[in-house]
Amino acid sequence: xxxxxxxxLCATMLGCHFGQRIEDFDVAHQPGGATAxxxxxxxxxxxxxxxxxxxxxIIMLWSGAVTGVPYARTRSMSFEILHIRLEHGERPSPxxxxxxxxxxxxxxxxxxxxxxxxxxxxxxNAIMSVNQ
Amino acid sequence: xxxxSRTAYTLLSFAxxxxxxxxxxxxxxxxxxxxxxxxxxxxxxKVHLLNGETAVxxxxxxxxxxxxxGAGLLYGISQRDRAGGISVSAVPLDxxxxxxxxxGYTNAPATVAVSTLVVGGSIVAGAALFKALFGSCxxxxxxSAGTPVLEAEGFSYSISPLLERRDIHRLRAEPDSHGVLxxxxxxxxxxxxxxxxxxxxxxxxxxxxxxLPDASEHAxxxxxxxxxxxxxxxxxNDVMATxxxxxxxxxxxxxxxxxxxxxxxxDDWIDLDVPVSRGTxxxxxxxxxxxxxxxxxxxxxxxxxxQGAHAVDFEAKDLNNxxxxxxxxxxxxxxxxxxxxxxxxxxxDTVASVPDAGPIAWREVAAVVPVPPGDTLHVRLSFxxxxxRIGKIGAAMRFRHPQPETFEPAAVVEANGxxxxxxxxxxxxxxxxxxxxTPGQRFTLRFTTGASPRDSVRxxxxxxxxxxxEWVRGSWIRQAEAAGEQSFAASDSTLAQTVRHWxxxxxxxxxxxxxxxxxxxxxx
Numbered sequence: 154x155x156x157x158x159x160x161x162l163c164a165t166m167l168g169c170h171f172g173q174r175i176e177d178f179d180v181a182h183q184p185g186g187a188t189a190x191x192x193x194x195x196x197x198x199x200x201x202x203x204x205x206x207x208x209x210x211i212i213m214l215w216s217g218a219v220t221g222v223p224y225a226r227t228r229s230m231s232f233e234i235l236h237i238r239l240e241h242g243e244r245p246s247p248x249x250x251x252x253x254x255x256x257x258x259x260x261x262x263x264x265x266x267x268x269x270x271x272x273x274x275x276x277x278n279a280i281m282s283v284n285q
Numbered sequence: 286x287x288x289x290s291r292t293a294y295t296l297l298s299f300a301x302x303x304x305x306x307x308x309x310x311x312x313x314x315x316x317x318x319x320x321x322x323x324x325x326x327x328x329x330x331k332v333h334l335l336n337g338e339t340a341v342x343x344x345x346x347x348x349x350x351x352x353x354x355g356a357g358l359l360y361g362i363s364q365r366d367r368a369g370g371i372s373v374s375a376v377p378l379d380x381x382x383x384x385x386x387x388x389g390y391t392n393a394p395a396t397v398a399v400s401t402l403v404v405g406g407s408i409v410a411g412a413a414l415f416k417a418l419f420g421s422c423x424x425x426x427x428x429s430a431g432t433p434v435l436e437a438e439g440f441s442y443s444i445s446p447l448l449e450r451r452d453i454h455r456l457r458a459e460p461d462s463h464g465v466l467x468x469x470x471x472x473x474x475x476x477x478x479x480x481x482x483x484x485x486x487x488x489x490x491x492x493x494x495x496x497l498p499d500a501s502e503h504a505x506x507x508x509x510x511x512x513x514x515x516x517x518x519x520x521x522n523d524v525m526a527t528x529x530x531x532x533x534x535x536x537x538x539x540x541x542x543x544x545x546x547x548x549x550x551x552d553d554w555i556d557l558d559v560p561v562s563r564g565t566x567x568x569x570x571x572x573x574x575x576x577x578x579x580x581x582x583x584x585x586x587x588x589x590x591x592q593g594a595h596a597v598d599f600e601a602k603d604l605n606n607x608x609x610x611x612x613x614x615x616x617x618x619x620x621x622x623x624x625x626x627x628x629x630x631x632x633x634d635t636v637a638s639v640p641d642a643g644p645i646a647w648r649e650v651a652a653v654v655p656v657p658p659g660d661t662l663h664v665r666l667s668f669x670x671x672x673x674r675i676g677k678i679g680a681a682m683r684f685r686h687p688q689p690e691t692f693e694p695a696a697v698v699e700a701n702g703x704x705x706x707x708x709x710x711x712x713x714x715x716x717x718x719x720x721x722x723t724p725g726q727r728f729t730l731r732f733t734t735g736a737s738p739r740d741s742v743r744x745x746x747x748x749x750x751x752x753x754x755e756w757v758r759g760s761w762i763r764q765a766e767a768a769g770e771q772s773f774a775a776s777d778s779t780l781a782q783t784v785r786h787w788x789x790x791x792x793x794x795x796x797x798x799x800x801x802x803x804x805x806x807x808x809x
Contacts, residue, residue: 173389174313174389174717175328175329175387175388175389178387180315180331180387181313181315181329181387182329182341182343182367183341183366183367184331184339184341184365184366184367184370185364185365185366202365252315255315255316255317255385256315259333259337259382259383260317260382260383260385261333261383264335264382266335266336267336267337267382270337270362271337271362274362275363
């Protein structure tokens with residue numbers, strides 16, 4: 154088959170629709186937050202549910218533990234659902250921060266009221282740091 | 286050709302083909318939900334409680350006073366997946382920490398062209414387009430012995446993907462002897478139409494029943510239709526003779542009412558009396574109506590043309606921004622349409638709203654209203670002054686919501702007679718595929734309904750869903766540059782100004798409107 158025919162066929166089959174559909178946007182339909190993937194300075198990759206975001210760090214559920222991850226201590230941080238990728242300790246822009254907040258488990262943040270309940274649920278006394 | 290350059294060629298070619306055949310760009314918007322009373326969201330919403338629990342309302346929610354209401358599932362602090370939620374229908378607002386909504390959108394400005402069809406038709410070229418003043422949405426015609434009969438206009442005020450809506454229209458058209466019902470769909474306006482679905486509904490009814498859509502866009506079968514016994518407008522005119530019969534007399538707002546409109550008092554109203562039997566708990570009010578061109582003036586002269594070149598941005602950005610559209614939509618919905626109230630003692634309770642119908646095709650629509658104790662139902666129809674043209678009002682004492690049989694189009698045929706299978710696929714189901722039409726284009730829909738039943742009668746309705754974008758005229762830009770561009774503010778002052786402007790231009794505008802419909806040629 155000629156490349157041009159193949160291309161035309163592909164374009165037709167694709168239906169020429171790009172982007173996400175709400176039906177496939179899992180965060181809209183389930184209680185959990187988006188998935189965060191973090192590559193630490195050591196090269197280790199950790200992945201888990203995004204619980205909350207702030208100016209200085211994210212809080213995620215990693216390996217069954219509520220874990221704080223400062224932006225400054227990561228090699229990269231990616232949130233595939235929003236196509237956001239932060240490199241070399243980069244902090245999210247205000248716009249990115251707002252978008253991340255809205256797809257996190259707790260957009261209100263880990264408030265003083267919520268914190269003890271959250272930690273008790275995961276049998277922790279304090280939020281774990283990735284460096285620990 | 287070397288492999289790397291061949292790969293590059295292939296990628297470039299792919300991009301070119303994609304750009305040529307056209308693409309729909311879509312995405313999901315996530316936005317905070319405010320706490321204002323009567324906030325209504327129709328897309329999925331997540332509600333985060335102060336105690337860490339989360340409620341997911343897949344079909345949206347409504348905020349009534351101090352409570353979030355909807356059909357939701359409540360999850361504990363550690364539940365992540367959708368399984369295992371507990372049903373919840375109400376959440377106190379004071380226990381809510383945050384809410385966000387999720388909605389899909391189609392990026393119309395980024396959409397190059399829909400790939401499914403280039404519909405044949407007579408495109409009116411160049412300057413003629415810019416003289417056109419006609420503004421509406423897809424017009425639907427049937428063929429009556431060679432004469433096109435206007436049946437309906439679809440999604441009249443869906444001027445953005447975020448306002449895409451489904452409406453249904455009673456058809457006079459009947460299937461032919463082979464059981465095929467044929468309709469002609471036209472783009473007669475300076476607009477691009479994005480049609481998501483065209484579906485035929487068939488309601489089997491008893492001989493004494495009459496079928497029409499209700500204000501919630503569902504089929505309603507009514508019987509025992511009685512005339513109203515009194516109708517008086519705000520100016521004190523007895524409008525019974527105008528509204529009691531379909532005799533060509535049409536209600537317009539009184540000039541004195543229009544002249545008195547100001548930002549704090551925009552409305553006209555009609556008070557109706559309907560005789561009812563004691564014990565009746567609800568009736569269906571039946572209307573034959575259409576909008577005046579006031580809505581069109583609002584869209585053209587206030588929303589778009591006054592902004593000049595910025596109207597392009599307004600259509601591309603503001604009308605596709607959820608927060609802006611919620612603001613504009615709330616303002617629009619609060620004023621436009623027809624609000625139906627019933628009197629309980631000295632108080633008027635708003636019980637229904639009849640959505641805007643469009644300014645071209647007369648629409649039959651019903652509103653089901655509760656009946657307080659007594660032998661006379663007192664109804665008030667409120668609306669922005671001169672927004673409606675009303676031909677007839679009646680009341681049905683009995684009604685039911687039937688379950689219609691639905692039909693996808695069996696065929697879509699271009700104006701030159703060529704079958705258009707991809708277009709048929711695009712409009713057959715409610716999904717991410719749209720059929721795009723531009724001014725002057727038309728196509729024919731054929732539905733195979735089968736033979737009529739021998740022991741009953743069928744009424745057909747057409748469901749339309751989609752949206753459209755208005756073309757920004759060159760004259761608007763020139764006029765706005767000369768007069769000074771003004772951004773659009775969704776406010777009561779703007780609406781009052783529009784009504785005053787409408788009062789001045791109505792006669793000329795209506796004449797021009799009728800004159801400048803874009804020709805699409807005769808029915809095939």
